[in-house]
Amino acid sequence: MHVIVDGATIEITDEGATLLDVLREDAGVRAVKDGCSPQGQCGCCTVLVDGRPRVSCVTPVRRVRGREITTVDGLPGEVALAWAAAFTATGASQCGFCTPGIICRFEGLRAKGTRPDDRAAAAAALQAHLCRCTGWQSIVDAWGAFGTEPVPASSAAARRAEIEGRVPHEVGVEIALGRGGFADDAAPSDALVAVLSSEGDEWVVAESRAEAMRSAGKVQGRRTTAAFDPPVELPAGDYDRTLRTTWVDPAYLETDASWCRPGGEPASPLANGGAFGAKVDREVAAVARRLADEHQRPVRVRYSREDAVRRGPKRPPIAAGINADGTGVVRVVRTPGIATAIAAVAPGLVVEEVDVAGPPTSASLRGAGWVEAVVLLSAVRDEVGWIDSPGGGSATATVADDGSITVRVRAGSVLDETVLRSYCIGAAHMALSWVTSESLGVDADGEIHDLTIRSFGVLRAIDTPPISVAIESDDGEPVNGSDAVFAAVAAAVWRSRGFPPVWPTGS
Ligand code: FES
Ligand code: FES
Structure with a gap:
């Protein structure tokens, strides 16, 4: 059978492939992205079939045989x-x-x-x-x-x-x-493809992605409807405010990937960013280099969405109590660097690291530790106030009765207003989503039960209130402003909900 891809006829044999497989692997159209296949939940693989949008990772190619497929390239x-x-x-x-x-x-x-x-x-x-x-x-x-x-x-x-x-x-x-x-996208077309086995204990290498996935016995991720408690118990004592957070996934859209030639340097999984402090240990790059040397061929390595959920680092959950004078205790899942991050902004808070069964954690994720600390400090003040980030930016935020969010930010010289505004709106959305909606089901043994990207609770467009950003420019050195916005909006949203002691608070 055949499909017409961006005007060119592609002959294919029906071996049960999805349209996404055919587009990326057979036709080589790398503008069509794979953020979660075969979950059909992120929309990155959307193309036009006879002019109508369709999610290609859940479309068996036999269903669109003979039809016109248009990608953004076409x-x-x-x-x-x-x-x-x-x-x-x-x-x-x-x-x-x-x-x-x-x-x-x-x-x-x-x-x-x-x-x-x-x-x-x-x-x-x-x-x-x-x-x-x-x-x-x-x-x-x-x-x-x-x-x-x-x-x-x-x-x-x-x-x-x-x-x-x-x-x-x-x-x-x-x-x-x-x-x-x-x-x-950048890997050569003759590269071998490596995917993790279902158990996650070995890399399966094959000539094509479809073959590697078949050999690895990959199954579609699942989600749970079970509710899980925040994993850290509150410290003993009476406090003016308490807060328990839970596991959340950074939910970056491009899953970890790399490729390498024998004896070469592996491609960075970070490409154009978008990982919010994740992917810094770059396991996939090391694996690509090792497998390329082993097979003496270029090798592409990529996590599936389930792999990224299981292996990617999470923000360390906390349970904390704070008094009006800024003293208190933060118990946090043991994570290198987290105690320093908290102490840098809140010297009055005692940090206790605790061992909890669960996914890996990282202090590199956006504002990990210091944002929770400044949000707690803000909660015992009369107003959110200006929040300074260790990166040098400052921000404050308010939430109106209709839910709309107003942000003011100082980030030194603006450089480009559209870009700064965009990152600040993104950070405001991420904070709102984190405080009110996001969680990852992890049981007492540390096993993750939510393995689909929709199950993380990222707020949808229709649930996101208007966000306005006022930039207070100066001629100073440009510094990161969006992390301060992330902290300020988290503080403002928690305040607007009446400081519920557990996140996510619900809408
Ligand atoms: S890759 Fe198809 S919806 Fe995510
Ligand atoms: S996921 Fe949309 S721009 Fe990065």
């Missing part, structure tokens, strides 16, 4: 550019991993005649997608900005993005079109 040049310009001008594409799928979704919506001012339709269309970086609002702005003149790439924009994302970042239409240099 859109007419002026249409692709008009969307990419809209996403760039509104700051709607940061790492860019989710963007090609969303552009296909929006193009399908536009082709139906949906008006550019219909933000509700755009937000509803985004229900099939996840974006971890932007907090949605800029993407809804991009819907209304189709046709905007392209903004030339600027080094100031890239520098601001790098300061906020903490790893090298590019900004521009190429990023919006999914060309951020992701490791799994």
